[in-house]
Amino acid sequence: MSTELEASLKRKGWDEEDIAGALQGLKRGEELKSKWAKLFDKVIYWGGLLFTIVVSMAVGVAIVPFLLIMEGTWLFAFISIIAVSFGGMLGYLLNSIEKIQQQKAIYASLFVPFLALMNIYIITRLSNLLALSMGRPPHNPFLIAAMYVWMFCLPYFGHKLFKRTLTKQATTA
16 A cells, blocks of 8 residues: 555655655554544445445346346346446445555455356356246356456456556656
8 A cells, every 4th residue: 555655646746755754644543543443444344345245146146137038249248247347346345445444455356256256157057947947048157157257357457457557657757
């Protein structure tokens, strides 16, 4: 966090002494946080993670009708749009958590995509049973789940790559 903040302040024209003072003030503020504020930070983190898990499950259930009626390119386009939208929401949530807690939301950034992979895989398998009973062709659950997770992770990791590039540019300038 401090290197990103430091790079941002350098881009804005701050001198080294002012940057060091600001970073020291932030560190001191973190040390002086009350136990309730620290508890609230944890509640925000875990509450956001729980919210994301619940929404992930709901998205999985909501796509069942589309798995039954769509095929090929249309299905992949629809799944991609849903995954990027939900992944963008998750990315925003994780980035906000990282700003509040000033640490990486590593558990959520690994756990939620894995959970989404398993969720979409299971939902696709179950919808295939329904599709077969309706005389519709089944979908490849591995392909659907892998494509969903790839598109799901794209906004978060794209944002991280963009921020890293900006940080490197600011430190070399």
